[in-house]
Amino acid sequence: MSEDRGVAQALPDDVAALADVPADKGEVHVVHLYPREMSIYGDLGNTRCLAARLRWHGYRPVVHDHHPGAPWPGRADIILGGGGQDSGQVRVTEDLARHTDRLRELALDGLPMLMICGMYQLFGEAFITVEGRRLPGLGILDVTTRGNATRMIGPVVLDTDFGSVVGYENHSGSTVLGQGQQPFGRVRHGSGNNGSDGHEGARTANVVGSYLHGPVLPANPALADGLLEVAARRATGGWDPAEVDDTVAERAHQAQVRRLLGS
């Protein structure tokens, strides 16, 4: 991986070494938003997964951890955000406001983004607290979330454009899609956005918001590579994946599907 550009999260050398292809297909820059404040359910696993897969495909991953108040990374080809506690959300609000226009532009421009749980909510139109207070979001996804007394917790299976997706949800916010907003997936097991309309997450262009952690990418390699394809095309002008052995990931995926759907 690249030597000196503030790569905060090292990809283990041996993982890089496991890739029996040279890293000669170009750099792809992965930006992880708020890995301290908004990374409570193993969200670092998504970043690690993308970095490792890029390397396995012959690309050179550069990971930027973006912290509140820090200058925006020089380059972003794909952006990740995770879940946090209420206190963590409060801590990132100001920084997020500073970068709202930039994030909106990048989203419109087709940059792939994966926003999980708390960051998914913040990417929506608004969050309405249990007391009825309306906190505006970035408005990149047309979803509105209401604070809720009951938590939606448990394993999930979805049907999505990326095939079936497994994960785990744990949220008290109940989210509703605006008219015309495409969901990320349809719920086959679990609660999803609100437990009633069968929708999970939201997707606009290449921006995916979802309540699934797990973390979601390692056991869903088709989703990971789907996002990486867009990122690599933006970064290098093409997508030239290598043969990656996903036997273990597919078995982990299938084990959950079988267990939860009985098929």
Add this chain to the structure above:
Amino acid sequence: MGVRTSLALAAGKGTRAVSRLRGGGSALPGLVTERLDPAVLRHTLGALPQGVVVVSGTNGKTTTTKMLVALLRAHGLRVFTNPTGSNFTRGVISSLLAEVGLSGRLDADVAVVELDEAHALHFSAQVPPTHALLLNVARDQLDRFAEIDHTARLLTTLAEQTTGGVVLNADDSFVSRISGHVGEGVQVRWFGVDPSIADRLPELQEADVRFEDAQAAREPGPGDGLLLPEEDGRAFTVRFVGDPDADVGPLTLRQRGLAAMINATAATATARHLLGGSFSAPTAARALAAVAPPFGRGEVIDVDGAPLELVLVKNPAGFTVALGTYGTEPVATMVAINDNYADGRDVSWLYDVSFDSLRERGVALTSGVRAWDMALRLRYDGVEVGHVEQDLDLGLDRFLTDHRGRPMRIFCTYTAMMHLRRRLADRFALARFGEDPDA
């Protein structure tokens, strides 16, 4: 003591006798008793002359409780405890049923009970603790407790309900902040690590740095009990600031690792607080050195002459500490991950643990309900996995067969540990769970 309590105790004892015949679990008799007399705990424990001590926090409750009980018994106190690690109120009541008469009279001077964060409040509503030992707050079973902040609030409430004294972890800001919330006249005592090894704190605590003041540890003060390890990494002293006569050690625990040492420090600081002037440092050192590891917490089982170590892992902090203690040793390694309720149903946390230390030797086998997810996690850290076998019995068989006569270690979540421990007990004539002779 009312008729209702006696009836409830009789029913519980009956259930206990039946469930023991059937080899059943430890919680049902407690459930029956509690249903019949919700105030049974207050009626039985509330009258103990030296009070009720609650041990709570995310990591180390069972080990610390066992050590504290050993320390107090070594000083001549008769101690009631819940030694099975069944740390819900029902588990406490189930333990009680074995020792209490139908009159409700308990032959003990003091009760020392471990309770998980949520159940501690259910308990304290019944019996306000006279003392509380609060160990740490980490992410554990988030689907049960939802948020770290929430867990910290539970412990704070427990401290607020404590009437005599609290012993707090000086190095865990979630716990040390609680000092501002104890009632008037409630004494605060501290345990922590000696400043000379402060750089090892990350091994003990989850790297949770979401808060600016998270690293602002309390400066040691007079009376604090501090962990000071010896050069060899196995022996240590619990140093009492400003009172060297009370220093306990150097001594070596039977349970290995820094986490066990900090648990011993917490237990020692609490014992000294409870015992006051009758605390004896040599007695304490002898007692600690004799404590056997609780089931599955670094317990070593003799498998046809070769040591098999069972290491319970429940959360990122615990797994990281366990790997720091054991990870680089040349033994065959199995990892068993279940996601039942008692394990925490969400296995995301595996991605917050670094498995680099296992890379050189690899992992022989992953097992449990989430065996494939564990293997996948290891793949992302470049750790080779020999076999994946979801079925715990088949996994254990294969592991024992493949590594016969060589040192072995199994890292396992709670229900996986219970399952494997039962199989191992049957095969190698170990004490059964709940019948720990050293407890």
